[in-house]
Amino acid sequence: MTERFDLVVIGGGINGAAVARDAAGRGLSVLLAEANDYAGATSSASSKLIHGGIRYLEQYEFRLVRESLRERETLMAIAPHLVFPLEFLVPITQGQPRPAWMVRLGLFLYDVLSGRRLLAKSGRVPRPEWNRVPRLKQERLKAILHYPDCWTDDARLTLETLLDARKRGADIRNYRPVTRIAAKTDGFDVTYREDGRPVTVHARFVVNAGGPFATDVMRKVEGMAAPARKLRLVRGSHIVLPMPAPVEHRAFTLQNDDKRVVFVIPWMERFLIVGTTDVPHEEAAAKPRCTDAERDYLLDCYHRFFDHRVGPEDVLWSWSGIRPLVDDGEDNPSKVTREYELVTARRGKGALVSIYGGKITTHRKLGELVMAELRGLGADMGPSWTRESPIHGGEMSREALAALAEQGPEEIPLETRRRWVFTYGAETRTLYEMLRQEPALARPIGIVPEAELVHAVTVEDARTAEDFLYRRTKVFMLMDQDGIDAVNAWFAQRRNPAGP
């Protein structure tokens, strides 16, 4: 018999995750199908900022900036293990496209719109402190401004949101590509592939959260006219450099000569992330990668501001993602609107709602908006609830998490326990309990205790070493090739225990 749900969500990026979580918490029966790994597309490839987007003020996107700014403190509260405040410095040099007064005005607006309670106010760095900012070129410097935003691990935030949806009863599945959405009189028959076999379920409502693939998802609709909004696909790349001594814990917002903004963000105390670019990307199916031209553009911008020479050979890693932006007819990819939009196609008592656009920062609000849309279409559901409830792993304060790291099992190095609490949050207790019951799981695979790999597979649905190394964690940045090979071998052995 065909299994029935109130709602099927297509896509396990941050937006699909937010919709599934919100809906499950309101009592709807939910299935989410993700074609590859959770957060395998754009939601692991962002700049990882929970931010208002200061430069969107220039495009008069006040609604979006205000909503995003207000989400910062909400997300800090519901995901304290994953969302952290980060101070940004904005060096202003002679002849830059935006003078100090203009940036100051933007930051003033940023403060006003933010409704901030926890985050600090923006301001100026006093002149005597300028030369204490390591490596920042002092010649032509006219001012240094500062403002707060937040930082996150985008892939983990997506995963924890999905695990939270599962905790509330949603059926969450990765590696299940949806191949057909057949309109029926009372909703939709949705077919996805599971280990090569087709499985069909029925739902009154379907949410298309395909991100850059949202228009491709619409091509799978049969039996009704389903209007699709045109998307502008804009690639953005980042490079990772080693953090030179002394360590600078603040980030930088650099104004490049082409008027674009480039961020330099400290990462894990050991690295610097420099990004991003804005390049038209033709095909969502074409895997994005950082081209040499994008890398050189980012290095040039970095050298314009810092006395620290780095070459292409110093780039430790790079990543690229595709922004699924609503096509507003704007020629310049940097200026295409960052607003999101819902498009609804009704079918009898059911409906297919497609999400176009949407940022990591606004995912929770977008979830609420989709719920309001479904309620308007007749879905019977509870009231909004996500503003106050911690996501999976988010039940402990940062102070309590720091203490939890200190109290962990001695056979696990303190550095690993500290990494765990700011990766898994309160769920670290599950890892400790696994080790108490089976001490042999402390065995290191590379630098990763085996318990962590078992947890990734059994609790977090990791299928491959890549799922674990690049999305469940970013531990590959701390490992040598032998360690990475050991994790690969562990997954291969688990998939095929009888193998050579």
Ligand SMILES: Cc1cc2nc3c(=O)[nH]c(=O)nc-3n(C[C@H](O)[C@H](O)[C@H](O)COP(=O)(O)OP(=O)(O)OC[C@H]3O[C@@H](n4cnc5c(N)ncnc54)[C@H](O)[C@@H]3O)c2cc1C
């Ligand atoms: C370079 C860059 C920097 C960014 N920086 C920031 C930032 O700092 N802060 C911020 O807030 N936002 C940022 N963003 C925006 C943000 O990352 C994205 O808007 C957001 O991740 C989109 O999420 P999504 O869930 O809509 O799409 P995705 O994460 O792409 O998820 C869509 C999912 O749908 C799945 N899917 C597609 N077709 C099917 C199918 N047939 N069946 C099942 N599943 C399917 C895909 O596999 C994919 O996993 C940035 C984006 C980019 C590209």
